[in-house]
Amino acid sequence: MKPLKTMGLALAIAMLAAPAQAAPPADWAHFGGDIGDTKYSPLDQINARTIKRVKVAWRAPAIDPALKAANPRLMLSNNFRNAPIVVDGVMYISNQLGMVEARDPGSGKVIWRQADFAGDPPAASGNASRALAIWGKGDGARIVTVRGAYLYVLDAKTGAYIPDFGDKGRVDLRDSPKTLFSWGSPSPIVVNDVIVIGGQQIATGIADINKASLPGYIRGYDIRTGKPLWTFHTVPQAGEPGAESWNNESWRQGGKTKVWSAFSGDEQLGYVYVPLSAPTNDYYGVARPGNNLYSDSLVALDVKTGRKVWHFQTVHHDLWDYDLPTPPMLADIKVNGKLRKAAIQVTKTAYVFAFDRATGEPLFPIVETPVPASAMPGETASPTQPIPQKPAPFDRQGMSEDQLIDFTPKLRAQAVEILSRYNYGDMFTPPSPAGGPEGKLGTLYLPGWVGGANWTGAALDPLTGVIYIPSVTVPWIGRDNYRRPPESSLYMEGPQGLPMVKPPYGRITAIDMNSGDHLWMVPNGNGPRDHPALKDLNLPPLGQAGRAAPLLTKSFLFLGEGDMVGLSIPKLSGGNMFRAYDKKTGKVAWEIDLGAGTTAPPVSYMFKGKQYIVVGVGGVDHPAELVAMAIE
Template sequence: MSRRARILLPLVFALAQLGPAAAAPVDDARLLAADADAANWLLPGRDYADRRFSPLRQIDASTVKRLAPKWIYQTGTAATFQTSPIVADGVMYLSAPFSHVMAIDAKTGREIWRYEHKARTRKLCCGPANRGVAIGYGKIFVATVDARLVALDQTTGKVVWDASLADPSSEPEPTEDRASLGKADPALKGAVSGSTGIGANSAPLVFDGKVIIGITGVGYGLHLDSDRPGAPLGAVVGVAGRYGRPGFIAAFDASSGAEVWRFDTTQQGWEGAFRQTTPYGVPLDRDIAAEKAAAPEHKDAWRYGGGSIWHAPALDPNTGVLFLGVGNPSPQAAGESRPGDNLYTSSLIALNARTGKLVWHYQQTPHDMWGYDVASPPSLFSLDVDGKKREVVGQASKLGWYFVHDRATGELLFRSEPFIPQSNMFRAPTPEGVVIAPGVGGGVNWSPASIDEANGIAFVAAMHWPSTYRAQEIPATADKPAVRYFNIEPAKSGMYGLMTAIDLRAGGKLLWQQKTDEPLIGGVLATAGGLAFTGEGNGDFSAFDARSGEKLWSFNCGAGVNAPPIAFMVDGKQYVAVAAGGSQIWGFRQGGAVIAFGLPD
């Protein structure tokens, strides 16, 4: 054997162990340039601006009818599946339910390595779903159902470090009498369950040597389980009391896992101004005098205040500012024990990415009693407003409006026309029940929107699913005081989805809408090929003409498509990929597949 062969053979052998594809380490320079990297999908929303828009155009309105599955990867776990994969240099990295992570060949779907997560608790606050991983500095990062942040070696999947975000077992026990609720109200059928807890299900964000992640579940409250398999959530149940803790978003050192900064989403002074209207002028059905009178008794309510983080933030690298939404306050649906506006819950907030300090906030729903989290990730883009180019941040809300703000100050520039029916919004509950729309699910739930900046269009996937909101009371007994509770029950029929294109240049006028059989949960991918992709709980994955809204193509994936699609290119060929695994909470058929579509060879 020649000396050259003796040198090269170990290298060849080492490369062979990487499997059919291997990605180069991803550094800050590559992440900052992600928007210009057409072939890859390096960040949760493809770029730091979180626009979820692909510049690829090989698959377009003239070729999409020939789109067909190129490979199917089975994770082996059939459960609520919400992942948005990332792709780097021909390798796809994805998270499965329960926070397992896989690397697969993006051209063939063959597994390269697999990380099986072992949760340290059986009590999951928010179900098994995980919305994606992050890549950077030779590592893959995943936030887990049991509130940990794990760094994996990008090449092998081996654990590099494992940091605790919080200890789920340390959460205080709820103060509400759950057993009394189930026994005293026949409508609840004794099935009240769930609790406030701690987990993490969003993709982390990597920036400047840091990994940024928020926790979920702290505003969760109680819920009524569905009475049959495959049925959606029965109801959200709220009871005044002290349970839970403040939510937070934090940054960790990417090398060691050490915490760098933390921002708590509820803080002392969260009562705010006791607003009688929203910041955009819509009246709120609140008894301000009663709230102010109760405030001294509940001055520490912020310590139990909730405010989950349901998505990875958007980031402006030029200013170093993060933009993200915050979830509802705790206890959910019950406002008596948390007087005031409950800052910074149900808000869009801007933070300094290097320090975690608050830059500005905009509270969409002060003193939220309706479950109107700011759950869908915001997007950053440039837009001409009143003849002037503005750097803006937009967010598709559960309220049924698309909000557009000045990125530097938070000033609301405009909100779109409603993209979903609205009725009885911000109405207080009654014993008979008030039917509110959007219901507790939204509007746009956590589903990411997609922004075609060049054409000034936002694409949103939304639902019409009204809820009946009741205030009820269990009478006092000789040994127990009366218990007042609130029940938000989603409608059993009449719900549907709306795929909508919003003309941002026209101040938020609706460009087109397409009604779908199922409420839309999962998100949108728009492409330079003039297409917008989204999926439904019935398994349909569809492509729409971005200009007209005409449905051009559809494929049934066999399980609910309730995850955001992505696009990428390998060896000069474009692919569109999506997870098909349904959702337990919405009653959609579950599975465990990722399917990649492409044009025939």
């Protein structure tokens, strides 16, 4: 790592790295720690001298035990994805039903729980929202959440609905009662008194997903009244800039192109940063020729008006479900000797795109590069894709025989034989018909649609400008999905159930964004070392291909291993270990077995003089919990 020249400069950058340093350092006031989604806490009670004394301080169910006891038939998912927020000595979570609970940060005990809305039937099922938002202070503090088709605002002290917000405390996010809302866990953000929400509506009773999947427009609402302020069309409409990128007026039936994860924001600029998904159908673009703005784009919006300030499309005419899965990290960093207001976007494709967050200017060159054509009947893939020249990719790209496992000659030969059944090639090789003229079963592509990076994102140290990216190395099959359900984009299993490609299958990469240079890469976890075909080979750690989210503190990078209960986790993935990594070297400084894999991003806060680290865990046969760790 290249150290900063002086402590004075480091402090200046820390003060400017700002979207998020407004919150007291004891708090974790946003989904990503700060409004810039850096996932960084300056707390340092847990440090190199004390880390060995960190133990589990408390465990608590991810839903109020009283609610579960009164309703034993509740349908609950153990894939608990909420990152708690902690403000002014109170923790707030979205529980397994998506209802807000206020808890004691020192014990996990429930203080209050969001009540069923008047006139609605009691909640019987649901899912945790990925994030909550908080606005205001003291008696005026409000919790903002989305559950089902509604945006709610609650009193932060009591959990009562705010009667002056919308219809007695909520706003219906549907344009029509005949639509469903979400497809994912929409996470609200509040920037300068404006609630910004993504998500999507789905038309019911329509078999064609291309027509049922409505555009995921971004909307702004007044935090005090719930009044709609603006709508940004993620699929441009007639006469709007970008409509011409949907050839043959295919914008008329364009769908999805939504935010399904979260946002970041800059309150000084008054901008919200919107990471958008692929359009419908994710893997088949015949019905939507053209580049399809604003799919797979990072868009900066003026939060007061919803006006687009700038955008950049990271994938043209997506055929791989290469959504932008996480918001950009915002901080002021020194790039090529100049202090810049950076927005740093990690992607499923394993590229890092870095922009000036005020202007959209790339901080490193991005080159439109020729990519393979499509062999799918009627499909016209984009002839080029934008490739950052720095940093280098943080995970492997493209499929070839060189990528295949070679632990033993037998396993290698089996992997080669499996590969021969499919089309494959460089990055952005399009899906191909199953059972086509060559009898192939589709196209193997790497990274798969789970990444690279995914919704768990990366972390940024505002003192150094170094980012830490967890990622997975897993190929998937892309084929003629217009005839098949989306699940036919499948994880590719290798010989004897092992992965197809060489390890590591889950890794952490540290990159100095001041220069764009990689610093180190290490596997995250042991991976399938105990598989019968490998257990006698004395292999080093192979890495876990689970979706694991990072937490960065002044001293360490904390990371779990993910769990098989998560969506589309490959076989032999995930694990129960939670670790502290040395930020300079990537070496494991401490680890603990949590009894289940992590399913949510970890957070850190100070409560009554003690620093806590809290993370959500769960498993196929393990109930969802919050686990808190602190110095014993």
